[in-house]
Amino acid sequence: MPAQIPDELGGHMADFMQHMASEKRHSPRTCDSYQQDLQRLAIWLMEQGSTQWCAVSGHDLRRYVANLSRQGLSGRSIARHLSAVRRFYQYLLREGFAKDNPALDIRAPKSSRRLPRVADVDQVNSLLDAAPDEPLEVRDRCMFELMYSSGLRLAELASLDVNSVDCKAGEARVVGKGGKTRLLPVGRKALDAISQWLPVRAGLAPETEPALFVSRRGDRISHRSVQARLSRWGIVKGADQKLHPHMLRHSFASHMLESSGDLRAVQELLGHADIATTQVYTHLDFQHLARVYDQSHPRARRRSSRGRDDQNAGQEGNT
Structure with a gap:
């Protein structure tokens, strides 16, 4: 104190x-x-x-x-x-040290909701399809594949043990917030990445180390190391924005919701206790749709200047 x-x-x-x-x-x-x-x-x-x-x-x-x-x-x-x-x-x-709770009726001021940043599908594919150049990059790609494949939080990824993943069943048992355990599907690309990482891991970790992802020293990888390695991966592999672990989780959620439209399923996969937390991705998806609409609908296109409006109007009159 x-x-x-x-x-x-x-x-x-x-x-x-x-x-x-x-x-x-x-x-x-x-x-x-x-x-x-x-x-x-x-x-x-x-x-x-x-x-x-x-x-x-x-x-x-x-x-x-x-x-x-x-x-x-x-x-x-x-x-x-x-x-x-x-x-x-x-x-x-x-x-018995207080007679009432003075904070009960106090509310925080409202602030605008910040939408999570996501990478588009093509960018994620490009980053994850990049070939590793050295052994630790085999681990890095495996971590990022698994994070994107199953929507893992940083802490959930770092806490995985080797026996947390059943490669035959294509499942991972994850301990989330509040110690709650959930069973998640693992995609084919992530399973392939795990099969490539395990032989490399065997050369780094002692037999007594349970962690799936280990450092160069052979012990469980730290949260900070995962963050640093993802940032490095983005720089080396040509990402057009700074990468961080939660961006992969956000991208997973946004891409799943965009493809399926099943908000409840995405909530279960993310391990959200309250569906309102998951609903932020519906706003994100609507923003994407709104951009497509603005760029594509002939009566919604926005013009940058009056002169450009007039020029385009003349062109439209000639078609």
Whole structure:
């Protein structure tokens, strides 16, 4: 706990983090996120002259939200902050350290929904069809094929073990958010990539290492290494935009939805608890359709200038 936070605030925070880790069994990453959000609020309260959680009111939290907004935080980030505060006060209420939950009726300001960036089908095919130039690129292509084939999150990919994938059945058993397990289909190209990677992996990893994807040292590959290798792959293989792991997941979802139109199936494949999370891809698909419409429909084409309009009008009159 940072030294500048007094025990009156820091002590309850430390107990709450212990509760989140041991009783609720949240991941270290989730616990770190909660701790950072609560520390930020605690520091702000100290600046306002308050050192007691039980003295915080709804009015105080509204001022805090306004402060976060002035600092440039998005509505989504502020909503995450408020979620952490609500959970914290639920704990304080349970333990008898607070009389109410001042965050219950506080809402984050709305912000425009940012649509995920995706690569088009031709670009993905071009990148994944590129031949590896060295052994670790065999691994890299296998990782990216599998990520795009099954819509995996970065953490899901890195946590795969060799026995997580049944190549004969064409299936992968994946542990997603909240420790939930789902069984996913694996495409032919990804299965081919796995069959090419396994002999290379055998020369790197000791027999006791369960991880499917390993580093040059033979241990499980880190999230940061996957990110760096995908970025490198895009540069070396000629991508026209910077690649990151979630882009492959977004591309999987968008391409699946565009081809099938089955939103519920895409939700299951992605492991989304709420279908509203999956619906962002319907907006993405509509944007694609709208661009095609604008470029193709004779009564919808947009002109860049009045002169161009007149020129085109004259041409249309001659046809």
